[in-house]
Structure formats: structure tokens, C-alpha cells
Amino acid sequence: MNLILKSATLPNGSTADLFVTDGRFAVEAAKGATTIDAAGLTALPGLVDLHTHLREPGYEQSETVLTGSRAAAAGGFTAVHAMANTSPVADTAGVVEQVHSLGAQRGYVTVRPIGAVTMGLAGERLSEIGAMAGSRAKVTVFSDDGKCVSDALLMRRALEYVKTFGGVIAQHAQEPRLTEGAQMNEGALSGELGLAGWPAVAEEAIIARDVLLAQHVGARLHICHVSTAGSVDVVRWAKARGIDVTAEATPHHLLLTEELARSYDSRYKVNPPLRRDEDVQALRAALADGTIDIVATDHAPHPLESKECAWDEASFGMVGLESALSVVQLAMVESGLFGWADVARVLSTKPAEIGGLTGYADAFATGSAANVTLYDATASRVFGLDDLRGKGRNTPYLGRELPGRVITTIHNGYPTVRDGTLLDVGEVAASAVEFQRALELNRKNPRA
Amino acid sequence: MRHLLSTKDLDLSTAVGILDVAEDMADVATREVKKLPTLRGKTVINLFFEDSTRTRTSFEVAAKRLSADLINFSAKGSSVSKGESLKDTAQTLAAMGADAVVIRHSASGAAQVLATSDWIDASILNAGDGTHEHPTQALLDAYTMRKRLHGAASRGKDLDGLSVTIVGDILHSRVARSNVWLLQTLGAHVTVVAPATLLPSGIETWPVAVGYDLDEAVDANPDVVMMLRIQAERMNAAFFPNTREYAREWGLDDERLARLRPDTMVMHPGPMVRGLEISASAADSSRSTVLAQVANGVSIRMAVLYLLLASEGGQL
Numbered sequence: 001m002n003l004i005l006k007s008a009t010l011p012n013g014s015t016a017d018l019f020v021t022d023g024r025f026a027v028e029a030a031k032g033a034t035t036i037d038a039a040g041l042t043a044l045p046g047l048v049d050l051h052t053h054l055r056e057p058g059y060e061q062s063e064t065v066l067t068g069s070r071a072a073a074a075g076g077f078t079a080v081h082a083m084a085n086t087s088p089v090a091d092t093a094g095v096v097e098q099v100h101s102l103g104a105q106r107g108y109v110t111v112r113p114i115g116a117v118t119m120g121l122a123g124e125r126l127s128e129i130g131a132m133a134g135s136r137a138k139v140t141v142f143s144d145d146g147k148c149v150s151d152a153l154l155m156r157r158a159l160e161y162v163k164t165f166g167g168v169i170a171q172h173a174q175e176p177r178l179t180e181g182a183q184m185n186e187g188a189l190s191g192e193l194g195l196a197g198w199p200a201v202a203e204e205a206i207i208a209r210d211v212l213l214a215q216h217v218g219a220r221l222h223i224c225h226v227s228t229a230g231s232v233d234v235v236r237w238a239k240a241r242g243i244d245v246t247a248e249a250t251p252h253h254l255l256l257t258e259e260l261a262r263s264y265d266s267r268y269k270v271n272p273p274l275r276r277d278e279d280v281q282a283l284r285a286a287l288a289d290g291t292i293d294i295v296a297t298d299h300a301p302h303p304l305e306s307k308e309c310a311w312d313e314a315s316f317g318m319v320g321l322e323s324a325l326s327v328v329q330l331a332m333v334e335s336g337l338f339g340w341a342d343v344a345r346v347l348s349t350k351p352a353e354i355g356g357l358t359g360y361a362d363a364f365a366t367g368s369a370a371n372v373t374l375y376d377a378t379a380s381r382v383f384g385l386d387d388l389r390g391k392g393r394n395t396p397y398l399g400r401e402l403p404g405r406v407i408t409t410i411h412n413g414y415p416t417v418r419d420g421t422l423l424d425v426g427e428v429a430a431s432a433v434e435f436q437r438a439l440e441l442n443r444k445n446p447r448a
Numbered sequence: 449m450r451h452l453l454s455t456k457d458l459d460l461s462t463a464v465g466i467l468d469v470a471e472d473m474a475d476v477a478t479r480e481v482k483k484l485p486t487l488r489g490k491t492v493i494n495l496f497f498e499d500s501t502r503t504r505t506s507f508e509v510a511a512k513r514l515s516a517d518l519i520n521f522s523a524k525g526s527s528v529s530k531g532e533s534l535k536d537t538a539q540t541l542a543a544m545g546a547d548a549v550v551i552r553h554s555a556s557g558a559a560q561v562l563a564t565s566d567w568i569d570a571s572i573l574n575a576g577d578g579t580h581e582h583p584t585q586a587l588l589d590a591y592t593m594r595k596r597l598h599g600a601a602s603r604g605k606d607l608d609g610l611s612v613t614i615v616g617d618i619l620h621s622r623v624a625r626s627n628v629w630l631l632q633t634l635g636a637h638v639t640v641v642a643p644a645t646l647l648p649s650g651i652e653t654w655p656v657a658v659g660y661d662l663d664e665a666v667d668a669n670p671d672v673v674m675m676l677r678i679q680a681e682r683m684n685a686a687f688f689p690n691t692r693e694y695a696r697e698w699g700l701d702d703e704r705l706a707r708l709r710p711d712t713m714v715m716h717p718g719p720m721v722r723g724l725e726i727s728a729s730a731a732d733s734s735r736s737t738v739l740a741q742v743a744n745g746v747s748i749r750m751a752v753l754y755l756l757l758a759s760e761g762g763q764l
Binding site for chain 1: 456533534535554556557560564578580581648649651653654
């Protein structure tokens with residue numbers, strides 16, 4: 001499908017027509033191209049999530065590659081990195097190839113599997129990192145997310161070993177002994193509510209250790225879901241020393257505070273927990289000054305019964321793909337900290353770079369795969385269940401007014417969302433097949 | 449009152465009102481026929497996810513004295529232990545027509561979750577949720593203090609100026625939390641004494657004075673000393689080295705008892721571990737209110753059930 005995105009507003013504020021021919025950005029319109037009116041809409045490079053839980057294989061009651069991909073497309077994403085804590089764990093080439101090919105078949109987004117650092121996420125032996133890196137899934141990000149690689153020696157070895165394959169370790173920074181039974185941020189409120197505390201130091205101590213390890217062995221390190229002001233200080237210090245570290249913050253940590261736990265409504269139970277307002281402000285400032293590189297959703301769908309219970313008994317996690325862009329607009333753009341070029345950087349260019357995903361370095365560059373999101377930043381909506389397109393209903397934003405709305409998402413040159421409507425499974429899968437065929441053809445007969 | 453979930457949201461007049469109704473209820477216990485017809489036809493369910501024979505029995509006696517139909521729904525041996533969720537249990541009780549549910553649960557906030565859910569419409573009475581609150585315990589403690597202080601002239605009075613020292617595992621104690629909020633509302637001055645490991649984070653924001661040294665607290669001449677139960681398993685989680693050291697530093701032993709004023713009340717929510725947080729002679733001394741607390745517990749629970757189920761328009 002050839003497209004003209006008419007009069008789109010680019011992240012830098014200028015207005016332009018974008019042309020898509022055979023799945024790629026082109027300098028001019030192809031004959032018979034379909035025109036999509038983008039007047040008044042912000043064109044963002046397709047969003048890339050470095051931290052998504054797709055739950056398949058093993059937890060299909062929570063989410064599947066298909067349903068998670070649909071949630072992602074609805075949120076304006078064109079690529080997601082699928083965390084390894086599935087069952088079986090993504091610690092072999094077989095599992096990552098399965099997830100990768102399921103994603104490719106469905107076609108809503110590019111699914112990039114993340115490999116486990118340790119076998120079974122058990123934190124004891126390294127998983128087959130080389131095999132996963134060399135597989136058809138071409139894994140470059142390795143993480144035991146959900147669990148911390150807490151053994152210092154194992155973490156050192158993982159950092160070194162992954163360097164061999166040009167990958168990166170994404171650490172879930174949580175000192176396990178300091179957080180046994182932890183339920184919410186440790187502080188005056190946890191004391192009052194009688195919920196076991198998850199102290200900031202449990203995150204900060206691991207980040208401090210790991211940036212020093214990364215420096216010592218000369219490896220890259222990525223920190224998942226930074227949640228405290230103290231962690232920001234440590235990362236800032238590490239970057240000033242030239243340590244090769246990147247960091248992410250989730251949308252919910254940029255907006256919500258621990259006060260929500262007062263309701264004992266377990267939709268607000270997440271790991272790491274919602275923190276204080278000071279932490280929220282520190283995360284926003286760090287994202288604005290580049291100390292925190294990217295926003296990643298930590299989209300964590302759960303079945304209803306995992307949340308319809310007492311707080312202690314509920315699962316950790318929130319869904320986030322469908323709401324991420326709106327929350328970033330609210331927390332960062334409407335607060336005056338960000339322009340749209342910054343949004344494009346933290347939700348597309350930079351996460352693609354950290355994830356080793358090609359084609360995103362220059363947004364809208366001629367010849368690169370056409371991944372673009374048309375966003376109506378002037379819209380506003382009361383976020384409801386209708387806005388959720390994955391299986392998870394565990395969003396903290398129900399009933400909240402959020403700005404913006406994704407109008408069109410284009411993945412590899414074909415739409416997955418059009419006029420605010422998520423396209424159906426068959427249509428998107430057919431487009432994906434067509435794109436793959438064009439890719440093969442291109443490979444055999446490269447253009448001059 | 450629709451529910452009783454916490455003492456934090458009780459204002460002064462409501463709190464004093466409950467204590468006053470409890471005075472009336474206490475009079476019932478002195479009659480030959482210890483029974484009122486007030487809650488005839490009402491169904492009260494004791495929903496206990498944790499074992500607690502004392503509290504459960506106290507609610508049972510209270511409900512029966514008010515002529516309510518009281519059903520014990522204990523988690524052990526029921527579908528709850530087979531994995532039935534709080535939601536399904538609540539909906540089951542709702543379908544059975546429960547008017548009030550007295551809930552004890554190991555998870556903080558469980559009572560509030562029930563009260564704010566649409567699973568059940570009954571009045572929810574928190575009988576202890578995790579390490580959060582145990583409001584009827586605090587009410588019966590306040591009642592006990594007021595009675596000792598003002599005797600037959602208790603009605604309408606608060607605890608203005610009373611000094612209360614709470615000693616022990618504040619961190620894990622729902623009794624301590626409920627007492628701190630209620631005593632503050634009633635005008636008492638609260639001091640908490642514990643090793644730093646057993647104080648919750650943010651204690652400096654609580655309306656209490658904080659100390660580590662029990663001897664200092666005893667010498668400060670408090671009106672009330674409330675000892676909290678120490679669970680020996682805390683020792684294994686490195687909250688303190690061993691029970692011997694705990695008893696030496698934070699136990700109310702005979703020597704400390706002797707230094708208290710003769711009219712200082714010694715309280716304990718029970719069950720006591722004699723020889724650990726409290727010596728046998730302290731527990732049995734004339735200062736001890738332990739048995740009065742048990743008797744007053746029935747009056748307070750009658751008062752709360754009455755206010756939840758029998759008063760007009762939800763008002764006191």
C-alpha cells in the first residue's frame with residue numbers, strides 16, 4: 001500500500017507531506033497512493049517500547065503476542081521488546097524464535113524478544129546468550145526482569161559475556177533481601193497503611209553496584225524502570241564519569257504517586273512501587289536533562305482475579321501500552337519540560353538505539369521502513385475500558401482524563417490503526433505478508 | 449456509621465459517642481437476663497481468615513446479647529482454604545443476606561477492599577487487617593482507660609491529657625496503629641517505645657513521642673503502660689538478637705513495675721507472653737486491666753454492632 005500523509009506536523013513543528021512507497025519513506029508520492037489527511041496531527045516516528053510483557057508462551061490468560069501487539073499498535077507503537085519472564089522462560093534460541101515469528105506473523109508491531117540473563121531467571125547460571133544472539137530473533141537485550149540479577153559475580157560475568165555479542169544487560173534493580181514481602185514504597189505512608197515497605201535503597205544500591213561493575217569490565221548497562229530520586233543521582237554520577245549506562249522510566253512513575261495506595265486498590269500495585277511526589281519530579285527532570293534516556297511502559301497485563309483481591313495477594317503490574325503516549329504528554333509536554341522532538345527521542349529513536357533496532361535512527365528518512373504514528377495532541381478523553389486493546393484491564397488510569405489520541409499507526413508502511421480504529425487481524429496479517437514478500441524481492445534484486 | 453474500618457477516620461464526637469453507647473451496653477451485662485432484642489432478625493457473619501478465638505468469641509457474645517443471628521465463617525476447613533477468593537466469599541455471604549460482616553484478615557486493607565467493592569452491601573466491621581488496624585481493640589482500650597479514670601462519670605468524657613506509653617512491636621502492630629490515632633483524637637499524649645528495628649518508617653510523622661529506652665519511659669511516670677505482644681519469630685528476621693535481650697531491654701519486669709505509680713494502668717491486648725514482654729506479677733497486679741479489657745471488649749463490640757445495624761439513617 002502506498003500512502004501520502006498529507007500536511008503532517010513533524011516533531012520539530014514544521015509541516016510536511018510524508019510519502020510511503022512499498023513500505024518505505026520516499027521522496028515523492030507513488031502513482032495511485034492513498035492520501036491520509038494528517039492536518040493538525042503530530043507525526044511521530046513509530047514508538048518503540050523497550051519493556052513489554054507479552055506473556056506468551058505460558059501465560060496466555062494474561063496476554064498473547066497478538067493481543068499485546070494490538071495494544072501496542074493502539075498506543076502508537078510499531079516495535080516492542082518482549083520480556084523474558086514467560087513459561088518456558090526465554091532462555092533458549094527456540095523460545096525467542098517462537099516469540100519473534102509469532103510477532104512477525106501477526107504484523108501489528110515488530111516484536112523483539114529479550115533473552116533471559118540466567119537459566120529460568122533463577123539467578124544461578126547464564127542462559128544461552130550466544131545462541132539467542134545468533135538466532136533468527138537476533139536478541140541484543142538480555143534481562144531477568146521481574147527478578148534482579150542480584151549475585152554480584154554473576155552480574156559481572158553477564159556484563160562481560162554479553163559484551164562479546166554486542167548486547168546489553170537490562171537490570172531490574174531490586175536487592176531481594178531488602179524487599180522480602182515488599183508491597184509499596186517504604187515511608188511514612190507504608191508505616192501508616194501497614195503494608196511492607198520497598199525501600200528506595202534497595203533499588204539505588206543495586207544501580208550503584210552495577211554502574212561500577214559496568215565501568216570495571218567496560219560493558220554497557222541499561223537500568224529498567226528507575227523509580228527514585230536517589231537512583232537518578234546515581235545514574236547522573238555514573239554518566240558524568242563516562243560509564244556506558246542508559247536508563248528508563250515508566251509512564252506511571254512519571255505521573256502517579258504512592259498516595260494512591262491509600263485506597264488499597266491493587267490496580268496501583270506495581271513493581272517498583274509508585275513513589276513520592278519528590279521522586280516523580282526528579283524522574284521528570286532527569287528525563288528532561290537526558291539522565292534518564294527513555295520511557296518504557298513495563299506493560300504488565302494480569303487476569304482480573306489477580307487484581308480483584310486484597311493488596312497483599314494481588315499481582316504487581318499495570319498495563320501501559322495504550323496509555324503511554326498520553327501519559328508522557330501529560331507529564332512531560334504539558335508541564336513544559338518537553339517538546340515533541342523530545343517525545344520522539346525518548347519513545348522511539350533512543351529506545352530503538354538501545355535495543356539495537358535498525359531503521360529508527362533518522363525519523364522519516366528516505367528509504368527507511370515507514371514506521372510512523374499520527375497523534376492528535378489536542379484531543380482529550382476520559383480513559384476507559386474501551387481504550388484497552390490487550391487482555392489486561394489493570395490500568396491505573398480508568399476514569400482519568402488523559403490528553404491526546406492516536407489516530408493512525410503505520411508499521412512497515414501499512415496501517416495498523418486508521419482513523420482511530422485498530423484494524424482487524426486478517427487485514428494486518430495480510431499486509432505483513434506483503435511487506436515480507438517485498439523485502440525478499442528487494443533482497444534478491446537490490447535497487448540501484 | 450456505615451462501616452468501621454479504621455480509627456483514623458473517627459472524629460472526636462463519634463469516638464466519644466461509641467464509648468458512651470458502650471456504657472449502656474455494659475449495663476446489660478449486669479442484668480439477670482443479659483440480652484437485648486435490638487438486632488433481632490439481623491444476620492452478622494464472623495468472617496475470620498486468621499485464627500483468633502478471643503476476638504471471634506467476643507464478637508459472638510456481643511452479637512448474641514443483641515439478639516442477632518451470628519454465624520461463624522472460619523477460613524479453616526472451608527472453601528476459603530481451598531483457594532476461594534475474598535470476592536467469591538463476600539458474594540456468597542451477600543447472597544445469604546448478611547447484614548454485617550466482621551472480618552479478620554492477614555492482609556492490610558482487606559476490610560476496606562470489601563467495603564469499597566461492589567461484591568457485598570453489608571456493613572463491614574474490621575476485626576484486624578494485617579498490620580494495619582484493629583479499631584474495636586483501640587476502642588475497648590480507650591473505654592478501659594476512661595472507665596478507670598472517671599468511673600461512673602465516664603459518659604461524654606474524652607481522655608484529655610492522659611499519658612499513654614505503648615511498648616513493643618509497633619511496626620507489625622495493628623493494635624498500636626489504631627490506638628495511636630484514637631488516643632490522639634481523644635486528647636491523650638502517646639509515647640511509643642521500641643528498638644529502632646520495630647518502629648515503622650515515618651514514625652516521626654505520627655502524633656507520638658518516640659523513645660528507645662523503657663527505663664526512661666517508666667521514669668517519665670505515665671498514666672498508662674500498654675505492652676504489645678512480641679512474636680518470637682521476629683527474632684529470626686533479625687529484629688532483635690534473642691528473647692532474653694528483648695525481655696531485659698523492653699519487658700515490663702518486676703523491677704520496672706515497682707517503679708510505676710500505684711495507679712498506673714498496665715494494659716495488654718492479649719494474648720500475653722509472660723516472661724517476655726510482661727512479667728507474671730505485672731500481668732496479675734492490681735494495675736493490670738487485662739481482664740477488664742476482655743469484658744469491655746464485649747460492650748464495645750455491642751455498641752459498634754448496634755450503631756452499624758440499628759441506629760436510624762446511619763447516624764449515631
